[in-house]
Amino acid sequence: MKKYTISEKDGYVLVENQGGATLGYSLDSSVGLIEEDGYAFKDLNHTGKLDKYKDWRLPQEERIADLVARMSVEDIAGLMLYSAHQSLATTGLFGTMFAGTYDGKKLADSNKSISDLTDQQKAFLKEDRLRHVLLTAIEDLETAVTWNNRLQASAESLGLGIPVNISTDPRHTVSANTEFDAGSGGEISKWPHQLGLAATFSPALIKEFGEIAAKEYRALGITTALSPQVDMATEPRWMRFNGTFGEDSRLSADLARAYCEGFQNSADGWGKDSVNAMVKHWPGGGSGEAGRDAHFGYGKYAVYPGENFDEHLIPFTEGAFDLEKTGKASAVMPYYTISYGQTEDNVGNSYNKYLITDLLRDKYQYDGVVCTDWGITNDAPKVDSFLVGKPWGVEGLSIAERHYKILMAGVDQFGGNNDIAPVLDAYQIGIKEHGEVWMRERFNQSATRLLRNIFQTGLMENPYLDLEESKKQYGVEAYQEKGFLAQLQSIVMVKNAGKTLPLKEKQRVYIPNRKRPESFDWFGQPIPAVDELPVVPKIITQYYELVDVPEEADFAIVMMESPKSSAYTAEEGYLPISLQYRPYTATNARKVSIAGGDPLEHGTNRSYAGKTNVTENEADLEQLIMTKQKMGDKPVIVTLDSANPTVPAEFESYADAILVHFSSTTQALLEIISGRTEPSGLLPFQMPRDMETVETQQEDVAHDMIPYVDQENNEYDFAFGLNFSGEIKDERVKRYKR
Numbered sequence: 001m002k003k004y005t006i007s008e009k010d011g012y013v014l015v016e017n018q019g020g021a022t023l024g025y026s027l028d029s030s031v032g033l034i035e036e037d038g039y040a041f042k043d044l045n046h047t048g049k050l051d052k053y054k055d056w057r058l059p060q061e062e063r064i065a066d067l068v069a070r071m072s073v074e075d076i077a078g079l080m081l082y083s084a085h086q087s088l089a090t091t092g093l094f095g096t097m098f099a100g101t102y103d104g105k106k107l108a109d110s111n112k113s114i115s116d117l118t119d120q121q122k123a124f125l126k127e128d129r130l131r132h133v134l135l136t137a138i139e140d141l142e143t144a145v146t147w148n149n150r151l152q153a154s155a156e157s158l159g160l161g162i163p164v165n166i167s168t169d170p171r172h173t174v175s176a177n178t179e180f181d182a183g184s185g186g187e188i189s190k191w192p193h194q195l196g197l198a199a200t201f202s203p204a205l206i207k208e209f210g211e212i213a214a215k216e217y218r219a220l221g222i223t224t225a226l227s228p229q230v231d232m233a234t235e236p237r238w239m240r241f242n243g244t245f246g247e248d249s250r251l252s253a254d255l256a257r258a259y260c261e262g263f264q265n266s267a268d269g270w271g272k273d274s275v276n277a278m279v280k281h282w283p284g285g286g287s288g289e290a291g292r293d294a295h296f297g298y299g300k301y302a303v304y305p306g307e308n309f310d311e312h313l314i315p316f317t318e319g320a321f322d323l324e325k326t327g328k329a330s331a332v333m334p335y336y337t338i339s340y341g342q343t344e345d346n347v348g349n350s351y352n353k354y355l356i357t358d359l360l361r362d363k364y365q366y367d368g369v370v371c372t373d374w375g376i377t378n379d380a381p382k383v384d385s386f387l388v389g390k391p392w393g394v395e396g397l398s399i400a401e402r403h404y405k406i407l408m409a410g411v412d413q414f415g416g417n418n419d420i421a422p423v424l425d426a427y428q429i430g431i432k433e434h435g436e437v438w439m440r441e442r443f444n445q446s447a448t449r450l451l452r453n454i455f456q457t458g459l460m461e462n463p464y465l466d467l468e469e470s471k472k473q474y475g476v477e478a479y480q481e482k483g484f485l486a487q488l489q490s491i492v493m494v495k496n497a498g499k500t501l502p503l504k505e506k507q508r509v510y511i512p513n514r515k516r517p518e519s520f521d522w523f524g525q526p527i528p529a530v531d532e533l534p535v536v537p538k539i540i541t542q543y544y545e546l547v548d549v550p551e552e553a554d555f556a557i558v559m560m561e562s563p564k565s566s567a568y569t570a571e572e573g574y575l576p577i578s579l580q581y582r583p584y585t586a587t588n589a590r591k592v593s594i595a596g597g598d599p600l601e602h603g604t605n606r607s608y609a610g611k612t613n614v615t616e617n618e619a620d621l622e623q624l625i626m627t628k629q630k631m632g633d634k635p636v637i638v639t640l641d642s643a644n645p646t647v648p649a650e651f652e653s654y655a656d657a658i659l660v661h662f663s664s665t666t667q668a669l670l671e672i673i674s675g676r677t678e679p680s681g682l683l684p685f686q687m688p689r690d691m692e693t694v695e696t697q698q699e700d701v702a703h704d705m706i707p708y709v710d711q712e713n714n715e716y717d718f719a720f721g722l723n724f725s726g727e728i729k730d731e732r733v734k735r736y737k738r
Contacts, residue, residue, distance in 0.1 A: 210262015
């Protein structure tokens with residue numbers, strides 16, 4: 001008697017086993033069913049036999065071992081690849097920069113849709129045997145569902161029928177225009193940046209975020225999150241500060257644990273509702289010298305002047321590796337940086353055997369997937385370009401030798417590499433060094449880890465999506481409301497002179513334009529100059545009457561952003577990163593840098609002592625001063641969109657109230673300003689008194705700056721925040737306040 005039922009929809013078959021697995025397969029893939037004891041099993045490799053890896057009744061590890069034994073070296077090498085960025089959008093940065101071709105033509109010139117597979121995707125699935133894909137921007141939910149099913153059908157038709165593990169960078173923030181906010185593609189819920197999540201000081205909220213985000217990811221076909229970023233942000237100038245949980249190791253550990261538990265757990269443990277969390281960046285990338293970032297050759301070195309390397313491990317070892325149900329985050333990504341002076345081998349972290357094998361795997365018993373950050377095996381012909389490789393410390397090795405060194409360090413996977421050839425070359429190097437039996441076992445070890453993340457999320461049984469089912473978990477009003485509440489909880493009020501806030505609704509408000517000169521994005525693409533209102537007027541008019549000139553207003557809101565400056569230019573070399581708006585001269589900087597050296601540079605001293613730098617958004621300060629002068633005694637509110645700690649000394653005296661936020665919506669800010677919601681956020685970092693304390697703090701040490709003290713005698717220290725009654729002193733503060 002059959003113990004399963006079959007239904008067919010939109011080109012794929014759904015099989016429901018009684019009390020067992022739900023199977024999905026595509027009619028296009030020619031996969032059939034095998035029946036045993038009345039149950040159904042997918043015939044993934046078209047043999048007609050019930051091989052162990054197809055048998056959903058068996059223990060997972062037994063199935064994985066059977067599949068690994070059937071894989072060729074080429075199969076495993078392909079499994080080790082993680083694709084470069086793939087886009088499902090026709091517009092925007094990702095839609096243009098990462099566009100593929102369709103039968104050799106651009107999309108507009110073909111008869112294809114954006115949900116069809118590109119020539120490049122077909123090639124890396126079949127020829128390079130790649131089974132891990134990084135997805136960036138998408139047009140909408142239907143596009144994602146259709147593309148996922150086509151991608152999975154193609155993979156299912158090849159070889160052993162191993163499905164594709166799709167991943168994403170964070171995509172839940174309000175602003176989705178940077179590399180790290182991948183593009184939501186429709187009505188995904190909107191939450192603060194990760195730094196804003198930290199400002200809630202609430203592990204329960206972060207866990208709930210993970211649970212909701214996992215549902216939305218699975219609706220899109222995404223089974224791995226390239227997050228959370230748990231680097232201790234002990235260097236305030238670092239450009240990736242806003243992607244972290246701040247500078248405190250204990251807070252970061254608690255929130256990392258909650259985040260991973262939310263993503264990886266479901267009601268029944270691992271399964272169709274779970275998403276693998278790839279925690280990053282081991283062993284911590286938040287101590288780049290002078291705040292420079294290792295995406296660029298000029299920022300390749302992380303330094304430890306405070307000899308505080310071990311504390312940077314705490315968010316991993318006591319957070320992401322200490323989960324209630326699933327044990328550990330299922331994957332780890334090392335950062336690009338060279339952890340300078342911490343081991344005998346000053347090479348990028350993924351190349352460093354001590355950091356990966358001796359420390360991560362042996363000491364901390366981590367046996368999950370370790371995946372490099374993107375593009376580290378390629379060459380770097382320029383020291384100041386984003387669009388190059390990041391082979392820090394191994395520039396003299398060939399690309400094949402770099403792959404081999406990474407494998408010998410204990411890493412399993414190569415981020416941003418679609419090409420199987422250098423992995424196979426590395427295998428041959430290994431045979432010469434260790435013999436084929438040893439090298440095959442090394443490949444098997446990584447294959448086992450990589451397949452585990454595919455099996456435990458249910459992809460082997462059913463990688464297909466039903467659009468109607470996906471709609472039930474995407475664009476959900478309740479999820480949107482939760483995200484908005486999190487935005488409200490993340491906003492930190494640091495000043496409220498004379499209880500300026502809240503301000504009654506229906507008053508007249510003036511908001512000056514935001515002005516920016518022409519600049520360039522990460523990829524070197526020009527960003528046009530702007531001089532425009534930084535809000536959508538109809539949102540303001542739900543609360544207040546928007547007026548064009550300050551003289552007609554009852555109060556003003558000046559919307560500022562953290563100061564932005566460059567750490568290096570080809571013309572001037574190394575420059576100080578400034579956290580103030582006015583031009584800054586680095587009179588207190590190191591005369592000789594701690595670390596230095598690059599094949600593209602003549603010297604090793606990366607000091608910028610005595611040099612002056614400017615910020616691209618000094619106009620934010622100018623607009624505030626102008627507004628205050630014209631408003632006179634009428635209230636001026638500053639909203640500071642904070643990507644980094646900022647020196648408040650230049651602007652605090654011009655503001656009657658200051659709200660620090662992390663790319664919250666205008667509506668969320670107005671909820672606080674109007675008093676509909678009381679502020680409850682706390683600073684997850686220190687706000688420095690001046691640039692001298694920034695220059696003299698140690699890159700690897702938390703809480704070592706002198707905090708700014710304002711006119712109200714408020715100290716802008718870690719865990720500080722105000723509500724309408726005064727300083728917040730609840731249980732969160734007691735747990736984390738230093």
